[in-house]
Amino acid sequence: MPLSKRSTLTQFLIEERRRFPGASGDFNALILDVALACKAIARAVAFGELGGMLGNHGESGASINVQGETQKKLDVISNDMFISANNWGGHLAGMGSEEMDDPYQIPGQYPRGKYLLVFDPLDGSSNIDVNVSVGSIFSILRAPQDVIDSGRDIKAEDFFQPGAQQLAAGYALYGPTTMLVLTVGNGVNAFTLDPNLGEFKLTHPNIQIPADTQEFAINASNSRFWEAPVKRYVDECLAGKTGARGKDFNMRWIASMVAEAHRILMRGGVFLYPRDTKDPSKPGRLRLLYEANPVGMIMEQAGGRASTGREPMMGVMPTSLHQRIGLVFGSRNEVERIERYHREPVAQKDDANPLFAERSLFRD
Numbered sequence: 001m002p003l004s005k006r007s008t009l010t011q012f013l014i015e016e017r018r019r020f021p022g023a024s025g026d027f028n029a030l031i032l033d034v035a036l037a038c039k040a041i042a043r044a045v046a047f048g049e050l051g052g053m054l055g056n057h058g059e060s061g062a063s064i065n066v067q068g069e070t071q072k073k074l075d076v077i078s079n080d081m082f083i084s085a086n087n088w089g090g091h092l093a094g095m096g097s098e099e100m101d102d103p104y105q106i107p108g109q110y111p112r113g114k115y116l117l118v119f120d121p122l123d124g125s126s127n128i129d130v131n132v133s134v135g136s137i138f139s140i141l142r143a144p145q146d147v148i149d150s151g152r153d154i155k156a157e158d159f160f161q162p163g164a165q166q167l168a169a170g171y172a173l174y175g176p177t178t179m180l181v182l183t184v185g186n187g188v189n190a191f192t193l194d195p196n197l198g199e200f201k202l203t204h205p206n207i208q209i210p211a212d213t214q215e216f217a218i219n220a221s222n223s224r225f226w227e228a229p230v231k232r233y234v235d236e237c238l239a240g241k242t243g244a245r246g247k248d249f250n251m252r253w254i255a256s257m258v259a260e261a262h263r264i265l266m267r268g269g270v271f272l273y274p275r276d277t278k279d280p281s282k283p284g285r286l287r288l289l290y291e292a293n294p295v296g297m298i299m300e301q302a303g304g305r306a307s308t309g310r311e312p313m314m315g316v317m318p319t320s321l322h323q324r325i326g327l328v329f330g331s332r333n334e335v336e337r338i339e340r341y342h343r344e345p346v347a348q349k350d351d352a353n354p355l356f357a358e359r360s361l362f363r364d
């Protein structure tokens with residue numbers, strides 16, 4: 001294929017920037033550094049056992065990250081790749097990562113910039129040892145003005161901005177092909193890594209998620225811990241043609257949120273990792289700043305929706321760097337339905353009770 005046929009990521013970013021004559025190019029350079037980290041991770045993942053990449057981190061006994069989860073070797077390697085690709089360029093005021101308890105300070109020998117990068121360097125890492133797709137997911141925020149002006153060390157609080165303030169979000173998916181999916185607030189574009197050139201090429205411009213779907217994704221082993229609105233939604237999907245929905249649904253669960261997000265971007269669907277009663281200290285499984293927010297921005301930029309079930313994800317004000325939250329995202333009409341079920345009274349399932357029926361007093 002002639003080189004000119006598809007834009008590279010670099011060409012795409014330069015052409016986008018021409019729309020903003022005042023832009024310094026800093027932002028594009030940052031995205032390209034993130035893309036470089038993703039390419040490095042893609043190679044490490046591809047070598048698998050041949051590169052000694054599988055298994056847990058730590059010589060004797062597994063090491064545990066701030067989430068209380070076992071760190072895989074590749075979690076740590078991927079985190080290091082994100083850091084070394086991004087700490088030197090002068091674009092960042094600091095970073096936050098699933099794999100680091102505290103915010104990462106840009107080392108003294110490098111200049112500090114105006115952006116914050118927060119990421120999950122390897123999402124779905126329990127899939128690594130079984131050769132199933134994994135990904136990286138990231139969010140870019142503007143650093144608070146006093147950080148930019150003073151160049152001071154960053155604090156966790158500097159990341160406490162609602163998702164609506166993200167400047168960019170994206171993920172890389174290490175599957176049969178490596179893809180980079182990116183939004184800079186002007187739609188969602190996806191690039192496939194050309195392994196011959198080592199370049200991401202634009203293959204899926206301006207992705208739009210279908211508003212309706214017949215496919216849902218949830219870890220059903222948690223069903224006894226679900227709240228009533230989630231139970232109701234899933235029960236109705238399972239009832240299929242014979243139930244309230246009047247159509248059959250299909251189900252998927254990859255245990256790699258990035259891979260599920262990608263499937264949903266490509267063909268619609270809905271993903272739920274809702275708040276449940278499994279562990280009262282954990283209000284949800286997934287992390288707000290580097291999982292829910294970036295996937296939420298991508299969904300909304302593609303015409304989908306992301307929610308806690310109770311409120312739009314993009315409006316949630318974070319209160320800690322590693323905060324967990326209930327997450328529902330995907331096809332707009334399904335997410336809105338799940339939000340509606342959360343607003344409706346609990347006994348809604350009991351259609352026999354006229355107080356809670358479709359036209360009852362208790363409906364919004």
Ligand code: AHG
Pocket residue numbers: 069098120122123124125126219255256257258273285
């Ligand atoms: P991570 O590997 O970064 O900890 O994230 C895994 C996440 C997410 O990708 C996936 O949807 C979910 O955890 C799977 O959870 P279960 O094991 O409960 O299914």
Ligand code: MN
Pocket residue numbers: 120122123124257291
């Ligand atoms: Mn993750």
Ligand code: MN
Pocket residue numbers: 075098120121122123124125
């Ligand atoms: Mn991870």
